Amino acid sequence: MFQEALNYPRNSDSAVKTIVIGGLLLVLSFLFVPVFAVLGYVVRSLRGVLAGVEEPPAFDDWGDLLTDGAKAFAIGLAYSLVPAVIAVVAVVATGATLGVTGPGRGAGLAVGLVALVAALLVVVVAVLAAYVIPAAVVAWVRADSLGAAFSPAELRVYAFSRTYATGWLVAVGISLLGSIAVGALNAVLIGALLAPFVTFYANVAGAHAIGSAVREMPAVEDGTEAPVSRPAA
Structure with missing residues (x-):
């Protein structure tokens, strides 16, 4: 699965063109809209892999691409708000603890303990x-x-699937490799220019890892029937 995912972005005659476009979009990510295009492409790649297509898609039908990207962004934002809210509550709780205990040696210990528990909770979530x-x-x-x-x-169906978990771990591993490569490239001025292209490549490869894992999920896992794939508009 790991090797197939790493090779996936290159399984096309237009692979170089696609990676260049994706990297340039990330370079322009400060304009925000290009982020939707990249997310849309990752979603399109995922959709293709789920359908059994092993060739990465092209950058076309930009309207659909941006729409899918906006939807993916909204999903990610909604779930990301949970740890953000917990972090805010943690700050408030730490302040409240300090207000209740008042200054002193015991106050510092209590605040530190609350802050540690809150930080661990935020990381877990x-x-x-x-x-x-x-x-x-x-x-x-x-x-x-x-x-x-x-x-x-x-x-x-997915969260409690060992197959999905394996694909997710492979995607995380690819992301970590990409981060290491980006860190190494950032150490060199010219190499830093390649960082967005490496990031785009890693994201697309990660989409393949998760998509192929879900595609290989058994029809019934943990007593629950996996949803039947339906074509998306």
């Missing part, structure tokens, strides 16, 4: 969100309904 977001996107793509991205019944 953030990791869970990172795990659920791809599953939510898969649920949306397969059901062709945004509601499926927030349906506990749909998400349970």
Whole structure:
């Protein structure tokens, strides 16, 4: 799965052109709209892999691309708000603890303990969100309904699947490799220019890892029948 995912972005005669376009869009990500285009392309890649297509798609039909990207962004934002809210509550709780205990040696210990617990909670929830977001996107793509991205019944099929978990871990591994490569490139001025292209490549490869894992999921896992893939408009 790992090797196939790494090779996926190159499985096309127009691979160089596609990677160049994706990297340039990330360079222009400060304009925000190009981010939707990149996310839309990742979604289109995921949709193709789920359908059994092993050749990455082209950058065309930009309206659909931007629409899919906006939907994927909305899904990610919605789930990302959970750890953000917990972080805000943690700050408030830390302040309240300080207000109750007042200054002193015991106050510092209490505030430190509350802050540590809050920080650990935020990290755990953030990791869970990172795990659920791809599953939510898969649920949306397969059901062709945004509601499926927030349906506990749909998400349970993927989130509790060992097959999905394996694909997610492979995608994370590819992302980490991409981050290491980007870090190395950033150490060299000319190399830093290649960082957006490496990031785009890693994202597309990660989409293949998750898509192929979901495609290989057994019809019934953990007692729940996997949703039947339906074509998305």
